[in-house]
Amino acid sequence: MSLYFREVGSGQPVIILHGLFGSSDNWLTIARQLATDYRLVLPDQRNHGRSFKSETFDYQSMSRDLLDFIEENSIDHPVIIGHSMGGKVAMNFAVNYPSMLSKLVVVDIGPKAYPVHHQQILSGLNHLDLTRIKSRKEADDLLSDYVEEAGVRQFLLKNLDRDEDGAFTWKLNLPVITREIENVGEALSVEKTFSKPALFVKGERSEYIVDDDSQRITQIFPDNRIVSVSRAGHWVHAENPSEFLSVIKAFLME
Known part of the structure; x- marks a missing residue:
């Protein structure tokens, strides 16, 4: 592809x-x-x-x-x-x-x-329930419990998209990245x-x-x-x- x-x-x-x-x-x-x-x-x-x-x-x-x-x-x-x-x-x-x-x-x-060091970010992203979140501000507030730096949160939340029904969805393949994260540090x-x-x-x-x-x-x-x-x-x-x-x-x- x-x-x-x-x-x-x-x-x-x-x-x-x-x-x-x-x-x-x-x-x-x-x-x-x-x-x-x-x-x-x-x-x-x-x-x-x-x-x-x-x-x-x-x-x-x-x-x-x-x-x-x-x-x-x-x-x-x-x-x-x-x-x-x-x-x-x-x-x-x-x-x-x-x-x-x-x-x-x-x-x-x-x-x-490199040792895996993205666990906190991945935990934060995976804990965002996109079926309930209504705005990027709400997503940012929730993610701040896991990622302190506002600039990093802004960077990460660029991965949010809207589907044809207006609901939030991820551009990135979060489940696979989470599962295979150790490959990134090899x-x-x-x-x-x-x-x-x-x-x-x-x-x-x-x-x-x-x-x-x-x-x-x-x-x-x-x-x-x-x-x-x-x-x-x-x-x-x-x-x-x-x-x-x-x-x-x-x-x-x-």
């Missing part, structure tokens, strides 16, 4: 892959800032946004989705940018299909395994390398990439560079977009 996607700009193709609980919509602001010089293609990954729902949710499947997407849309040697879960998809894709892309950008995630398991340029962008305030990770990153991505964006946590592109864009533009122009 085909992935839903958004597209802006023209020129060298750049694919941006969103993270867990996200969608292509989260990256439109960044994409529009690059669209004067590049063709930005933003797919919704399986079980997210407007793309198809599947009982299978793992990096092998999502990497294959990306391969099919590139071939179906005749995208020639794109730069691939992936954030968080999208970065894991991008890394898996790069080592398995290195001839299909020109450069790799991984945003605030490494190839190592390490890059294949013993392959990607020798083309790879940029790792981390948030200064984030602990997803630490100094000790550089050795493993270099083993898999020998032509790598790790850049820290100041005053930013895990959502680097949203917390310091100007510096993030400066780093990305410099890498794209090389």
Whole structure:
């Protein structure tokens, strides 16, 4: 099945892959800032946004989705940018299909395994009874019992949609994501390398990439560079977009 996607700009193709609980919509602001010089293609990954729902949710499947997407849309040697879960998809894709892309950008995630740490969010989302909720404000109030940060709640509740009868429904495949959440944290398991340029962008305030990770990153991505964006946590592109864009533009122009 085909992935839903958004597209802006023209020129060298750049694919941006969103993270867990996200969608292509989260990256439109960044994409529009690059669209004067590049063709930005933003797919919704399986079980997210407007793309198809599947009982299978793992990096092998999502990497294959990306391969099919590139071939179906005749995208020639794109730069691939992936954030968080999208970065894991991008890394898996790069080592398995290195001839299909020109450069790799991984945003605030490494190839190592991460412990599952989304239980509170998943508990909150699963406790929202969409048959009873009448407004987004009500959903936000209920979710605040589980997720303290207003900005995170706003991000999560972008996944709410209305069906043809006006009732709330989830865009994302919440039952499958909940069931398969351990797959999201798994390490890059294949013993392959990607020798083309790879940029790792981390948030200064984030602990997803630490100094000790550089050795493993270099083993898999020998032509790598790790850049820290100041005053930013895990959502680097949203917390310091100007510096993030400066780093990305410099890498794209090389």
